[in-house]
Amino acid sequence: MDEVLHRLKQGIRRFQTEIYPARAEQYERVMNEPQRPHTLIITCADSRLQPDILTQADPGEIFVSRNIGNMVPTYGETSGGVDAVLEYAVAALGVQHIAICGHTNCGAMKALLEPGSAEAMPSVSAWLGHAQAALAAAHALASPEDNLLRVITEQNVLLQMSHLRTYPVVADALAKGKVHLSGWVYDISAGQVSLCYDGSTAFHGV
Ligand SMILES: [Zn+2]
Structure with a gap:
């Protein structure tokens, strides 16, 4: 063996x-x-991130979708299955909250900052395209003293939150007040989580 x-x-x-x-x-x-999770967490596939432990969730509490860079392709794009997870979580399971959880030292965010670094991995390269607008926003917003990796990680979470709203099932649930959104940046080594919600674009510690 x-x-x-x-x-x-x-x-x-x-x-x-x-x-x-x-x-x-x-x-x-x-x-x-029947399972009745209250929350859908969309987070990175990074092996160091443990959503159940982070949220201290019991079995049945959180529905989790993971992919490289915690992305949500906009509605109608090749989605890597995120669209089906979203529809099922909102329409069938009735989750009341959707969280996009990014994290520190994310390989996907680093790859975005180093164009060409994922060239040998065409599928990864194509997938990173779902965060290109975050790269542009980070370059525009970051001042020289800012940590660019941190800024792009936050901008990516905000971008993916906006992508969520392009799904009719999410837009409908948001309009009816049945679901709420939040964005998280999890600092894995420090055990800290910064959150952004209620339409704000600023992240604040829990
Ligand atoms: Zn990551």
């Missing part, structure tokens, strides 16, 4: 002996009723 699979199996066994027993009743209860 390869070493990595061995490591994964060890993890599953530890879950079964240390984590599952204490929560068995909870897992059984949530699986015996």
